[in-house]
Amino acid sequence: MTVNHGNFTLPEAEAYLTREPEMQVEKLSDRLYTITDGQVRTLFVAGDTGVIAFDTFGTPGKARAYHKAIAAALPGKAITTIIYTHDHLDSAGFAADLAPGAEIIADEMCAKVIKLRGAQGQIQPTRVLSGERHELTVDGVNLVLLNPGPTHGSGNIAAWLADEKVLFSADTVLANSKYGFMPDYHFANFVPFMRGFLELEWERFVPGRYEMTDRAGFERGVNFIEAVMTACQNAFVNFVPIWMYEPMKGFCIEQLSGDFGDLDGFEGHVGQMAIRIVHHYLMGGWGLEDTPDHQVLMADEVSL
Ligand SMILES: [Zn+2]
Numbered sequence: 478m479t480v481n482h483g484n485f486t487l488p489e490a491e492a493y494l495t496r497e498p499e500m501q502v503e504k505l506s507d508r509l510y511t512i513t514d515g516q517v518r519t520l521f522v523a524g525d526t527g528v529i530a531f532d533t534f535g536t537p538g539k540a541r542a543y544h545k546a547i548a549a550a551l552p553g554k555a556i557t558t559i560i561y562t563h564d565h566l567d568s569a570g571f572a573a574d575l576a577p578g579a580e581i582i583a584d585e586m587c588a589k590v591i592k593l594r595g596a597q598g599q600i601q602p603t604r605v606l607s608g609e610r611h612e613l614t615v616d617g618v619n620l621v622l623l624n625p626g627p628t629h630g631s632g633n634i635a636a637w638l639a640d641e642k643v644l645f646s647a648d649t650v651l652a653n654s655k656y657g658f659m660p661d662y663h664f665a666n667f668v669p670f671m672r673g674f675l676e677l678e679w680e681r682f683v684p685g686r687y688e689m690t691d692r693a694g695f696e697r698g699v700n701f702i703e704a705v706m707t708a709c710q711n712a713f714v715n716f717v718p719i720w721m722y723e724p725m726k727g728f729c730i731e732q733l734s735g736d737f738g739d740l741d742g743f744e745g746h747v748g749q750m751a752i753r754i755v756h757h758y759l760m761g762g763w764g765l766e767d768t769p770d771h772q773v774l775m776a777d778e779v780s781l
Pocket residue numbers: 563565568629630648
């Protein structure tokens with residue numbers, strides 16, 4: 478293949494990898510923009526001299542469409558900084574096709590996973606952050622980057638833009654129930670970490686997918702995930718065959734439709750969510766990140 482192929486090995490994957498979707502851009506403030514291909518959503522910011530882009534979208538074609546949309550919104554400004562919100566290829570896999578010369582900021586854990594993964598097109602971060610909170614000024618833009626601990630993927634960074642009263646946290650809470658399979662979510666501390674973001678002053682929440690929401694929508698999204706976790710535990714109590722899709726879907730609809738049945742995608746996705754979440758209780762979680770001592774995760778095993 479002549480295009481960057483991430484983890485794909487099949488040459489025919491090029492058809493998927495090169496497709497450039499239509500992007501929708503919305504201006505949120507003088508310098509802040511949100512962009513979506515209809516599924517994934519992210520942010521970019523006009524710096525004093527260049528552009529700060531969060532993530533890259535998930536294929537070379539999508540990264541190029543992202544690049545073109547930024548150039549149309551901010552003509553004459555190059556993308557000088559990329560911030561990876563986490564390691565996943567569908568969010569941050571193709572900096573090589575977005576802006577290969579940019580500075581790339583990421584959490585240490587994210588950088589370590591990217592180094593070991595070696596996916597084609599996913600460029601190694603050039604500036605690595607360790608710890609829970611970083612107040613940065615990048616090209617004249619004040620950013621607070623937060624990683625309270627494992628929530629989704631590796632080294633998930635949320636961005637708080639205090640001037641704009643915006644919080645951005647990719648692939649965590651949605652304004653609907655359309656995440657479904659929830660791979661690589663870390664449930665041990667997910668709800669308290671997410672609720673912790675409510676202590677910050679912000680009015681608009683930008684999720685990594687679909688539509689934006691407000692504080693009430695964010696809280697409801699957290700409550701929904703917590704309620705599915707409770708329903709999953711109740712499925713064990715009621716001896717529901719937790720490994721089977723249809724019984725779990727039916728049980729969760731019965732338990733949750735009163736409070737959450739109006740969420741977009743509820744009936745179509747809650748069964749898949751439940752199949753994933755029951756394994757948190759059945760197996761003990763995804764790995765070391767799903768323990769109270771998540772700080773030990775890969776502590777000194779990979780050198781950058
Ligand atoms: Zn992700």
